[in-house]
Amino acid sequence: MKNLEIEEILYEIADILEIQGVEFKPGTYRKAARNIETLGEDIREFYKKGKLKDIPGVGEHIAKKIDEIIETGKLDYLEKLRKEIPRHLSELLQIQSLGPKKAKILYDKLKIDSLAKLEKALEQHKIQSLEGFGEKSEQDILERLKLMKKGQERMLLGLALPIAKELKSKLEKLKQAKKIVIAGSLRRKKETIGDVDILAVSAHADEIMDYFTSMDDVSKVLAKGPTKSSVLLNSNLQVDLRIVKEDEFGAALQYFTGNKDHSIKTRLLANKLGYKLSEYGLFKGKKRIAGKTEQEIYKKLKMQCPEPEIRENTGEIEAALENKLQKLIPYNSIKGDFHTHSNYSDGSSTMKEISDAALNIGYEYICIADHSKSSRIAHGLDETKLLKKLDEIKELNKSYKKFKILKGAEVDILKNGELDYSDDILKKLDIVLASVHSSFKMPEKEMTERISAALSNKQVDILAHPTSRMFGQRPEINIDLEKIFEVCKKNKIYPEINSTYTRMDLKDTNIRKALEHGLKFCIGTDAHNANQLENIEIGVSQARRGWCGKKDIVNTSSLKELGKFFRKIS
DNA sequence: GCCGTTTTCGGCCCGACTGTTTTCAGTCG
Numbered sequence: 001m002k003n004l005e006i007e008e009i010l011y012e013i014a015d016i017l018e019i020q021g022v023e024f025k026p027g028t029y030r031k032a033a034r035n036i037e038t039l040g041e042d043i044r045e046f047y048k049k050g051k052l053k054d055i056p057g058v059g060e061h062i063a064k065k066i067d068e069i070i071e072t073g074k075l076d077y078l079e080k081l082r083k084e085i086p087r088h089l090s091e092l093l094q095i096q097s098l099g100p101k102k103a104k105i106l107y108d109k110l111k112i113d114s115l116a117k118l119e120k121a122l123e124q125h126k127i128q129s130l131e132g133f134g135e136k137s138e139q140d141i142l143e144r145l146k147l148m149k150k151g152q153e154r155m156l157l158g159l160a161l162p163i164a165k166e167l168k169s170k171l172e173k174l175k176q177a178k179k180i181v182i183a184g185s186l187r188r189k190k191e192t193i194g195d196v197d198i199l200a201v202s203a204h205a206d207e208i209m210d211y212f213t214s215m216d217d218v219s220k221v222l223a224k225g226p227t228k229s230s231v232l233l234n235s236n237l238q239v240d241l242r243i244v245k246e247d248e249f250g251a252a253l254q255y256f257t258g259n260k261d262h263s264i265k266t267r268l269l270a271n272k273l274g275y276k277l278s279e280y281g282l283f284k285g286k287k288r289i290a291g292k293t294e295q296e297i298y299k300k301l302k303m304q305c306p307e308p309e310i311r312e313n314t315g316e317i318e319a320a321l322e323n324k325l326q327k328l329i330p331y332n333s334i335k336g337d338f339h340t341h342s343n344y345s346d347g348s349s350t351m352k353e354i355s356d357a358a359l360n361i362g363y364e365y366i367c368i369a370d371h372s373k374s375s376r377i378a379h380g381l382d383e384t385k386l387l388k389k390l391d392e393i394k395e396l397n398k399s400y401k402k403f404k405i406l407k408g409a410e411v412d413i414l415k416n417g418e419l420d421y422s423d424d425i426l427k428k429l430d431i432v433l434a435s436v437h438s439s440f441k442m443p444e445k446e447m448t449e450r451i452s453a454a455l456s457n458k459q460v461d462i463l464a465h466p467t468s469r470m471f472g473q474r475p476e477i478n479i480d481l482e483k484i485f486e487v488c489k490k491n492k493i494y495p496e497i498n499s500t501y502t503r504m505d506l507k508d509t510n511i512r513k514a515l516e517h518g519l520k521f522c523i524g525t526d527a528h529n530a531n532q533l534e535n536i537e538i539g540v541s542q543a544r545r546g547w548c549g550k551k552d553i554v555n556t557s558s559l560k561e562l563g564k565f566f567r568k569i570s
Numbered sequence: 571g572c573c574g575t576t577t578t579c580g581g582c583c584c585g586a587c588t589g590t591t592t593t594c595a596g597t598c599g
Contacts, residue, residue, distance in 0.1 A: 024582060028571040059572050097588090099597050134590055184599095197599090223598095225587055230598095240599080242586090255584090260599070267583045272576075278584055 003043045006069055007033045009078055010062070015090035016081045018100040019107075031057040034261060038314050040509030044070060086113035096144050097137070105130060119145060143220070147236070154192035155237060156471055158501020158538055161186065163237060164196045171241075174211060176204035179249065183256035184240075187308045189541035191504050195238035197256050205243040212241050248280045250293035255279040261313035262306075269301050269317070277301075309544040328544040333556045334536055336365035338431060339410065339464060339496065339524025344389050345370035346378040349530040351389075351405065352396060357530035359403050364559040367431050368393070369408030372420035375437050380412070383425055390428060404559055406430040406569070410464055415439045417453030419460070426459035430569050433496070433524075435464035436477060444478035451479060452487045461566055462522050463488060465498040465505040472502070481510060485517040494554055494565075497546075499525045499539030511546025520565075522554045 010033035018026040035057045036043055046052045047070050052063040069075050091114065092103040106112040109130055110121055121127055122145070128138040164182050171180045177200050181187075184197030202208055209229050213221045222230035222238070230240045244252040255263055256279065270277035275284050281291025282300055290296040298305040303320040307328050310316045319325050340354055341347035347354075351368050358366035370389070371380035381389065386409065393405045408431040412420040419426065419434060426432050434454050442450065455463060466484065467476035488495055495514055498505045503526070506514065511521065523539035525532055543553055550556045554565050562569045 025571055027582075031572080057572070061571060097597065101596060132590070132595080136589060140589090195599095223587055228586055230587090256599085258599085263599090264583055271583080272574095274576095276584085280585085 002070060003036050003039060006043060006066055007036050009065075009069060009075055010036070012090060013078055013081060015093055015100075016085045018093075019085055019089060019104050021100070021104070028057065029062070031261070032062050038312060038509070040314075040513065088114040091115055092118060095141065095148055097140055098144075102132065105132060115145065147232075150236065154194050156501050157186070157189060157191050157193060157504070157541075158535070160193040160196065160237065161538075163233075163235070164198070167196065167198065167239065170215070171198065171200065171208070171212070174208060176207050177202050178246070181253060183253055184258065187257050188259065188311060189309050189538075189545060191507065191542075195240060198239065198241045199249075199252055199256055200241060200243045201246050201249055202243050203245075208243060209241070242279075244279070246292070247288070248291050250295070250297055251277070251281045251291040252279045254294045254297055257308050257311060259312050262311040262317065265313055265317050266298075266301065269303075273301065275300070307544065309541060310547055312545075326547070326549045329540060329548050329550045329553050329556065331537065331540050333550050334363070334523065334540065334553075335558055336363045336367070336406075336555050337525050337527065337533060337536060338367040338369070338406075338408070338462060338522045338555060339433060339498070340366060340368050340527045340533070341370050341378075341410075342368050342389075344368075344385065345375070345380055347528040351392065353530045354527070354533070355396065355400070355403070355405050357533050359400070361533060364402065365404045365406055365562070367406035367408040369410045369431065369433050371437075372409055372411045374412045374414065374420045378437075380420070381409075383421070386421075386425065387428075402559070408433060410435055411460075412437050413451060413454040415442075415450065417450040419454055419457055423457070423459055426457075427568070429459075431461050431566055432459050433462040433464040434460045436468050440468060440474055440477050442478065444480060447478050448480045448483055451484055455484070455487045455491055455493050458491070458567075460491070460493055461568075462494050462496050462524075464496045464524065465500075465503050465526070466495050467505050467507075467510070469505055469507075470502050471504075476505075481513065482517075485514050485519060488514075488519055489517050492567075494520055494522045497521050497523045497539045497543050497553075499523060499535045499537075499542070501535065501538050504538065504542050506542075506546070508542060508545035511543065511548065515547060515552065520552050520554050521548065 010029045014026040014029035035055055046055060052058055052066055065075055065077060089103060089107055092098050110126060112118050112121055122138060122142045127133050128135045164186050168180050168182055171177055179201035181199045183199045185193050186196055200208060205226050209224060213224050213229055213231055217233045218231045219234045220232040222232060228242045230238060232238055242256060267277045270282060275282050281288040282297050290300045295305045304323060304325045306316040306320050306325060337358060342349060342351045342354055354368060355366050371378040373380045373382045390407050393407050397405055407429045409429055410433045413434050413436050414420060469476040495506055523536060523543060525535045527533050
């Protein structure tokens with residue numbers, strides 16, 4: 001994909017222009033870059049059709065620049081800018097608390113144009129005597145530089161969520177706190193989290209802030225004020241806490257949930273209607289006309305209230321204005337899990353433990369789908385073992401009344417596109433999941449053919465973790481997803497939304513793409529022990545980010561209705 | 571440089587916190 005390269009160029013232009021003190025243009029370049037980032041499609045498709053200007057924030061001039069990058073692989077304008085500003089000066093902007101103005105001063109006065117030179121100057125205490133800097137800012141910049149070198153990577157949703165929930169319950173125990181809510185990208189359930197935003201309603205802000213900034217786990221207090229404080233935890237995770245009044249709660253929540261583009265756009269909308277929107281409310285002149293809830297604010301803006309997971313400024317505002325947003329799948333609407341592993345293969349719980357846990361959650365069914373024989377590392381089952389397992393399921397099912405264990409398998413798609421079990425074996429299963437577990441680096445054409453071949457087998461029901469990405473381990477496999485979705489549609493196959501927090505596969509933008517093909521999905525936890533069944537929350541949030549309603553997700557159906565979706569279940 | 575049920579020209583979100591200052595500029599979200 002060319003997108004990443006183009007984004008980076010546009011961001012670099014923005015940084016340089018900003019350091020040069022150019023007004024407004026940096027914002028324009030950043031906006032265009034962000035919109036390309038969230039495009040979810042190869043920008044060369046827009047280029048080929050001559051439709052670059054259809055991308056929001058891309059106008060005549062930026063479109064021309066993108067043309068040049070695609071055609072020649074470089075951009076004269078950027079080369080020219082780089083000559084005006086030292087190559088690495090913009091890397092100073094990566095440091096929190098250093099912005100364009102201060103970076104410019106550092107360069108003008110001390111010829112600092114790289115992080116290395118900055119560090120040296122800090123150690124020699126040359127910074128504190130500069131105009132606008134002092135002892136404290138020198139110390140602060142040094143600390144943040146060290147932090148950055150340690151690497152402040154974004155944290156995966158599945159890791160940040162439990163930390164945030166624990167913080168929330170700690171704060172809830174304070175009697176001064178009336179309401180504690182998680183906002184920000186965590187509320188939007190973005191797949192990675194930069195920091196945790198918590199919003200509180202209280203009339204005793206001081207006491208809460210004192211507690212918050214002195215918690216055991218706090219390694220540094222970044223800011224502390226009566227309405228807003230920021231701390232860094234030992235895990236390097238930044239947590240921001242804001243305290244607002246009851247009447248402002250909805251406005252504050254709307255603002256702190258974001259994302260940034262969504263907030264800005266709603267504020268612009270407010271302006272157009274003659275209002276002013278801030279985190280304190282929606283105002284007409286000095287009079288607050290809404291602010292207690294998000295719903296009343298959006299209502300005054302003459303639009304539906306988009307659910308947090310889709311507030312990314314990727315079309316939700318336009319849809320909400322036209323009253324075209326469908327209700328997203330509710331978190332409590334899942335009736336069963338199609339993807340779990342028992343100790344027959346690489347799971348650690350017995351089939352009984354898994355099904356009892358499922359029953360306990362309130363599920364009506366659970367599909368236990370262990371690995372097939374080629375997955376040796378995962379102790380995949382050979383035919384004999386599989387048949388034994390099916391017998392055991394039959395026995396176990398006798399002990400349940402309104403609950404059923406479905407006979408499943410996660411069958412490897414072999415390198416040649418064949419499945420790892422014969423049709424005769426597959427026919428004995430209720431549900432067949434097919435997935436790729438080997439030769440991840442195949443070229444796109446070959447991989448697409450491999451998967452398409454597997455999906456043309458009539459026994460297959462679900463394509464599990466379709467792109468096989470693993471955060472920090474391997475990227476998405478090379479496939480033409482559009483083609484795969486067409487094959488799914490033709491053969492009545494459901495792509496999976498895998499809930500494992502290191503997978504989250506399909507991802508949000510791909511789910512939206514699949515929806516356009518008229519596909520339905522199965523959400524699966526890929527649980528390897530009974531406790532992991534609760535990870536379904538991650539999958540549902542991902543489905544919501546992909547704009548799915550209840551009807552788009554097969555496992556919102558009751559046990560009785562499953563026959564409508566799976567050919568081997570009656 | 572982009573964009574338009576206020577505009578094809580003239581706007582471009584809005585407020586808190588910090589440090590360095592004597593009233594504010596810079597940065598962040």
